[in-house]
Amino acid sequence: MAKGKYEKWLEKDNLTRLKAWARDGLTDEQIAQNMDVGVSTLYKWKNKYREIREALKKNKEIVNAEIEESLISTMKRHTITTIQYKMVKKDKLVLDAERAKYANLYKIEHPEATKKQITIAVAEKIPVYEQIPFVKTVTEVDPNISSMIFWLKNRLPDKYRDQTFKKLNEAQARKAIAEANISEKQLKALEEADNPDNATVVVDDISKLKELRDKNADSSTKQGD
Known part of the structure; x- marks a missing residue:
């Protein structure tokens, strides 16, 4: 390892990079890889140089907890x-x-x-x-109303979800049921139309109706003979 390699990581810009990596939740092994050194070297530098140690002391979980705690504090007086x-x-x-x-x-x-x-x-x-x-x-x-709304919608979505979306979902459900009922009725109508027992004879002339009636009567007489 080149002598004084640690010095560049004591510079302000590089200390900011270390803080960002720690905030993103990188492990010591990943941070050491980004620094192009072995993890054992990183441990030595953390123990020896206060600036590096302090830059890496806050990891992602701690930052998330701090942000959550800060949000909660805004929801209270x-x-x-x-x-x-x-x-x-x-x-x-x-x-x-x-x-x-x-x-x-x-x-x-x-x-x-x-x-x-x-x-x-x-x-x-x-x-x-x-x-x-x-x-x-x-x-x-005073409590921050926007923070309270954000928290409730994310923590209790079934109870505090936007009523507009709830009504839209209900309307879409009703529409789907109605369309399903219409489709069933149409299918039933087609099945009845295809059944010959349900055929209907339409006669639009009285004379043709009488002729048809006489033919039926003659047919019945012949069958009787």
Whole structure:
């Protein structure tokens, strides 16, 4: 492994990539493959370098749980706390202590670093000023109706589904039943029409009707003789 290969994964853009992979639920083996290193190397880096460890500590399940918890919180009456900060210069003793502590950590993680490099790293990492809170505002927020509707429709769809779709489904069911009944009636009518016993003779002339009646009478007389 090339010396200092881990350094590129301490850069901001690559730390963002690590966070995204962890958020997507990738395993350590998959993340190591994306980083082009062995999983044992990744474990060593996680133990040794705080930035990499913190970037990977949240996995997909934790993020999903946080989002669900956040959604639930919007469905209840809750409060939002807003804090405004101001920048003040650190106490000299506190600043010196923080810089000394970070310098020691940096030496351990970067044994090849020069004194100048350590000084620059400390100056970049440990700011002279710090934020302190000076105004705190608490606001009460009503439940979010849209969130409640979304939750109920997904958790209890049979009870809270959109009534428009429910009525449409009922109408389609009634239409299908009606069409089935019509088809049965049409089929029955065709079967009756094909039966010769149900044939009907239509006579539109009275004289032809009498002639037909006389023929039937003669036929009956001959059979009697």
